[in-house]
Amino acid sequence: MEDFEYRFPRRVKFRLGLSTITGLAEPLDRAYPWVFKATLVEGAWHRVVRLWLPSLPTLLQRCVRILWPRYALPSCVVLKKLRGPFVDDGEIVSKTEEFDNEKAMYRRLQSVQGSAVPVFYGEAQCEGRRTLVLSLLAGQTLRNQTQPRLTIEEFTARIEAPIRALQHHGLIYSDNKLSNIMLVDGRIMLVDLEWVEALEPEELDAYCSKVTIPSFIRRYREYLPSADDGAVA
Structure with a gap:
């Protein structure tokens, strides 16, 4: 059954x-x-x-x-x-x-x-x-975003805000899948906080700047050529 x-x-x-x-x-x-x-x-x-x-x-x-x-x-x-x-x-x-x-x-x-x-x-x-x-977020997933899709530059500008918001609270977002992103009123919001974790203050900025944000940008850059296939990593 x-x-x-x-x-x-x-x-x-x-x-x-x-x-x-x-x-x-x-x-x-x-x-x-x-x-x-x-x-x-x-x-x-x-x-x-x-x-x-x-x-x-x-x-x-x-x-x-x-x-x-x-x-x-x-x-x-x-x-x-x-x-x-x-x-x-x-x-x-x-x-x-x-x-x-x-x-x-x-x-x-x-x-x-x-x-x-x-x-x-x-x-x-x-x-x-x-x-x-x-x-319930009244927005779109990356897979369902309306055309024209966000450019790499637009995505880069938007992903920083929620990552820095978590950083301000001493936290990092370590589940860097594009499926955990929602586009809401022109900004990016993060869902699925299972793998959010605290980090030592002196390590926060470097981790967000050199790991989290670049990881999201890399995934989005890799996703765009196959965007019409509907798969989001």
Whole structure:
């Protein structure tokens, strides 16, 4: 029987704070079925609360959204479930450590959420697994960018901003795949923070300048000649 995780669209429920939320799950990339878009399903009561909430005092609004986070969520979110154990080279692999690291990095990068990385709304439970609730970026992947594609010079100018934003927080981005890039309103944002890590302050600038940024630029330069084939490394 086909794994239910690969079945789209489907209804999912996730628990975030005191809120149990129903959403319609749709794939972002079928190669990664544990990461998907969820369009929230709201009943009449939820719509009434959303309309009524702005009339409350600011402090009370904040309390409601903390206790019942569904009212702090946009209509669509990204759910990133902890990937189940899998076998690689004959060994069982767990992604729990990477999941915990990604959650910690989002918290550390709170001030640049929404500009350099997605917004992190919290950890939920979905279909029996720990799940990160993230903002859906209204942009394009490099594979789907509209013509004309970014030139090498344009890409170089844009990739530096998010890398330096992480550097400002003492962090490096070491998973330098082009598939981890989104183009949003003319700027580059980074997704998938599993391999973001801290580095000694005296090493940060050199690593970002000589490793991370050149690595992304090299990959993009190699990608452009085959861009019409649709593959992004």
